[in-house]
Amino acid sequence: MDALTLARVQFAVTAGFHYLFPPISIGLGWLLVIAEWFAWKRQDAAYEAVGKLFGKLFAVTFAVGVATGIVMEFQFGTNWSAYSRFVGDVFGAPLAAEGLFAFFLESTFLGVYLWGRGRVSRRLHWFSALMVAVGATLSALWIIIANSWQQTPAGYVVRNGRAELTDFWAAALNPSTLPRYAHTVIAALVVGAFIMAGVSAWHLLRDPRAPFARKALKLAVAWGLVVSCLEAMPSGHLHAQQVARTQPEKFAAIEGLYTSQSGAPLVLFAVPFSDPPTLRAKVEIPGLLSWMAFGDASAHVQGIDQFAPENRPPLWLTFVSFHNMVALGGWFIALMAWAAWQLYRGKLFEDRRTLRLLLWSMPLPLAACELGWVAAEVGRQPWIVYGLLRTGQAHSPAVSAAEIAFSLGLFGLVYLGLFALWLTLMIRKARIAPAVDVEPAARAAA
Amino acid sequence: MALDTIWFALVAVLFAGYAVLDGFDLGVGVLSLLARDEGERRVHLQAIGPFWDGNEVWLLTGGGALFAAFPVVYATVFSGFYLALMLVLVALIGRAVAMEFRLLGDGPAWRRGFDLAFGLGSLLPAVLFGVAVGNVLRGVPVTAEHEWAGHFLGLLNPYALLVGVLSLAMFTMHGALYLRLKTTGALEARLARWVTPLWGAFAALYAAATVATWATSPFLFRKVGDPLWLALAVVTLVALFAVPVLSRRGRAGAAFVASSVTLAGMILVTAVSAFPVIVPSSLDLANSLTAYNASSSPRALGAMLVIAALGVPLVLAYSIFVYRLFRGKVVAAPALVQASSGQREPHDGTHSY
Numbered sequence: 001m002d003a004l005t006l007a008r009v010q011f012a013v014t015a016g017f018h019y020l021f022p023p024i025s026i027g028l029g030w031l032l033v034i035a036e037w038f039a040w041k042r043q044d045a046a047y048e049a050v051g052k053l054f055g056k057l058f059a060v061t062f063a064v065g066v067a068t069g070i071v072m073e074f075q076f077g078t079n080w081s082a083y084s085r086f087v088g089d090v091f092g093a094p095l096a097a098e099g100l101f102a103f104f105l106e107s108t109f110l111g112v113y114l115w116g117r118g119r120v121s122r123r124l125h126w127f128s129a130l131m132v133a134v135g136a137t138l139s140a141l142w143i144i145i146a147n148s149w150q151q152t153p154a155g156y157v158v159r160n161g162r163a164e165l166t167d168f169w170a171a172a173l174n175p176s177t178l179p180r181y182a183h184t185v186i187a188a189l190v191v192g193a194f195i196m197a198g199v200s201a202w203h204l205l206r207d208p209r210a211p212f213a214r215k216a217l218k219l220a221v222a223w224g225l226v227v228s229c230l231e232a233m234p235s236g237h238l239h240a241q242q243v244a245r246t247q248p249e250k251f252a253a254i255e256g257l258y259t260s261q262s263g264a265p266l267v268l269f270a271v272p273f274s275d276p277p278t279l280r281a282k283v284e285i286p287g288l289l290s291w292m293a294f295g296d297a298s299a300h301v302q303g304i305d306q307f308a309p310e311n312r313p314p315l316w317l318t319f320v321s322f323h324n325m326v327a328l329g330g331w332f333i334a335l336m337a338w339a340a341w342q343l344y345r346g347k348l349f350e351d352r353r354t355l356r357l358l359l360w361s362m363p364l365p366l367a368a369c370e371l372g373w374v375a376a377e378v379g380r381q382p383w384i385v386y387g388l389l390r391t392g393q394a395h396s397p398a399v400s401a402a403e404i405a406f407s408l409g410l411f412g413l414v415y416l417g418l419f420a421l422w423l424t425l426m427i428r429k430a431r432i433a434p435a436v437d438v439e440p441a442a443r444a445a446a
Numbered sequence: 447m448a449l450d451t452i453w454f455a456l457v458a459v460l461f462a463g464y465a466v467l468d469g470f471d472l473g474v475g476v477l478s479l480l481a482r483d484e485g486e487r488r489v490h491l492q493a494i495g496p497f498w499d500g501n502e503v504w505l506l507t508g509g510g511a512l513f514a515a516f517p518v519v520y521a522t523v524f525s526g527f528y529l530a531l532m533l534v535l536v537a538l539i540g541r542a543v544a545m546e547f548r549l550l551g552d553g554p555a556w557r558r559g560f561d562l563a564f565g566l567g568s569l570l571p572a573v574l575f576g577v578a579v580g581n582v583l584r585g586v587p588v589t590a591e592h593e594w595a596g597h598f599l600g601l602l603n604p605y606a607l608l609v610g611v612l613s614l615a616m617f618t619m620h621g622a623l624y625l626r627l628k629t630t631g632a633l634e635a636r637l638a639r640w641v642t643p644l645w646g647a648f649a650a651l652y653a654a655a656t657v658a659t660w661a662t663s664p665f666l667f668r669k670v671g672d673p674l675w676l677a678l679a680v681v682t683l684v685a686l687f688a689v690p691v692l693s694r695r696g697r698a699g700a701a702f703v704a705s706s707v708t709l710a711g712m713i714l715v716t717a718v719s720a721f722p723v724i725v726p727s728s729l730d731l732a733n734s735l736t737a738y739n740a741s742s743s744p745r746a747l748g749a750m751l752v753i754a755a756l757g758v759p760l761v762l763a764y765s766i767f768v769y770r771l772f773r774g775k776v777v778a779a780p781a782l783v784q785a786s787s788g789q790r791e792p793h794d795g796t797h798s799y
Contacts, residue, residue: 063499092520093749164743
């Protein structure tokens with residue numbers, strides 16, 4: 001394989017791996033804020049136990065997220081130096097701002113949150129949990145700003161052989177930033193809800209009366225239902241409309257619209273083929289795509305035939321990843337709605353079938369995040385910066401294929417080991433039922 | 447002052463900040479290789495527990511600032527130091543993971559493996575950061591198009607390796623001074639004894655590296671005698687010689703501060719000496735990357751300056767707050783009890799290594 005292909009594989013591996021961890025941090029971060037609030041305000045020991053258990057899971061995930069995140073940042077310089085030269089003027093600022101405004105906040109207050117329980121005041125302890133969640137969420141903002149600028153560049157002029165910043169706010173709040181940010185962060189909240197629900201379901205399957213697990217499951221299901229619905233409507237819908245407006249070839253690829261038409265159908269299921277672009281075995285609803293994208297069932301939607309072959313994204317991968325993500329999104333709403341109904345009827349804690357479904361659905365929102373990321377980034381191809389710089393012109397001329405192959409192999413091994421360790425540690429920590437202090441005085445004495 | 451000059455200074459300050467902060471926790475990691483038993487090893491880990499994450503963020507922010515302010519430097523150096531940087535990253539990952547995972551497994555082999563990963567994962571970056579700096583000071587093969595034209599083995603030259611050993615000695619001494627603040631009893635006494643020899647090694651290597659720099663990169667001595675250069679050099683030297691004096695008098699806190707000033711001063715003196723050159727070219731000094739030809743546009747640098755002016759005071763404020771919060775000696779590690787499921791966990795639910 002040539003250096004370009006290897007560099008792309010390395011980026012996909014390191015980004016895909018890194019992207020397992022921040023959604024968990026963001027998702028669990030906000031649930032910890034809620035749980036610690038009840039623990040503090042209601043003097044509720046069961047909620048405090050929830051905070052202890054999920055705080056540990058947060059800590060493990062955060063450590064891996066930091067370590068793999070540094071790789072991401074350095075990789076722009078190591079593997080993509082031509083890209084870095086071209087975009088540094090615009091792209092570097094959000095990365096630096098992430099450090100200053102978000103990452104410092106998250107890591108500093110995580111220290112207080114984890115190491116300060118029982119040592120600092122309840123108020124400061126809760127405030128630390130809040131700052132951790134705020135930091136994680138702001139972190140995502142700056143990264144999405146940088147990545148969205150690659151999708152829909154704005155606020156720049158190409159001068160001196162590079163993109164130079166002309167308007168900071170136009171670049172930061174480019175047309176795709178806010179829809180993509182909302183969609184990404186809410187996805188992370190769904191991830192957190194399913195992890196909390198799955199872990200507490202496991203404890204309830206062993207002991208249906210475990211008070212901390214009941215509290216955690218109630219919280220996770222109520223929160224999970226709300227955020228799963230918000231993720232689809234309005235967030236997913238608005239994001240898709242934005243893609244239709246700003247990146248029509250990506251829209252055509254993910255939706256599987258290969259011929260331009262008025263009254264375009266929404267494809268629910270199909271098997272895509274690239275050459276020539278066709279869909280087999282398709283199930284579709286006529287006119288719905290036009291209506292959803294532009295609010296008019298007879299609106300004209302551009303198909304992939306409108307774009308020269310060298311400007312088209314890969315069709316199979318974009319279609320398959322996008323449609324599976326949507327299907328999973330539907331499952332999240334259905335499962336959370338059913339669990340909420342069982343909770344309302346007072347049956348959830350003994351309903352072993354639903355508890356098992358919640359347990360086994362735990363990794364699915366992470367899979368949906370990965371699929372959405374594939375659809376978004378592969379859908380941007382063949383551009384590394386949409387319409388400005390092709391991926392094929394962006395890698396480091398100084399780095400040889402052999403060097404990349406070596407480091408790819410090295411990181412492949414390290415990441416496999418890291419994943420196995422992380423998973424082992426998460427499962428072990430998740431299985432330990434935290435002690436629920438009945439006597440707050442006992443804690444003070446300890 | 448021009449924006450590119452300001453950013454040259456700010457990036458230098460960020461890297462100095464990183465060296466002072468992550469420097470001590472890397473140093474503690476190196477020292478953990480010499481810990482005598484499990485209890486001591488845990489004290490090493492507990493001493494840096496609440497802080498090391500935040501310290502590593504300085505590296506991330508420094509990298510981001512370099513990318514934003516001097517993208518050409520970022521692109522050229524990072525692609526040129528490809529394999530070396532990849533090794534640093536693997537080491538930093540190993541180190542982070544080892545801290546979280548060492549208590550999890552069963553059996554001494556598991557724990558010994560992670561102890562080694564933590565120690566070597568701290569030692570390797572401590573050396574490699576120095577090797578990287580040494581190579582930059584020595585000059586790297588940068589073409590007139592600002593592209594890299596060297597190879598990995600070229601990075602392993604005697605001068606760069608000397609700077610690598612210097613940075614290892616520096617971080618180890620710095621770590622020892624920090625750890626002494628956080629410990630009691632036999633460990634504290636041993637660390638206090640180690641400070642002087644470590645300082646001696648560091649000072650000797652610093653002197654040797656300065657002579658070697660004179661021979662390798664004479665252009666770095668153009669600024670000798672400038673008021674700013676002079677002021678920084680005097681402060682650095684005073685702090686350097688204060689370290690063993692303060693340490694012998696038992697003023698551990700002041701000795702650590704002096705060591706921090708020494709580290710930061712060394713880096714800033716070097717930056718002032720090199721200005722405006724960031725990466726000298728070994729092919730032709732005219733090809734060098736400078737604060738002027740490698741910087742971002744004035745508008746981007748201006749926007750970044752606003753970001754820094756808002757962000758840095760905030761970061762400093764809450765960092766100082768947290769360091770004060772956890773000041774003082776490490777409390778003895780909470781006793782391990784068998785939890786209901788048979789896993790070893792601290793009984794009180796607080797985070798612990």
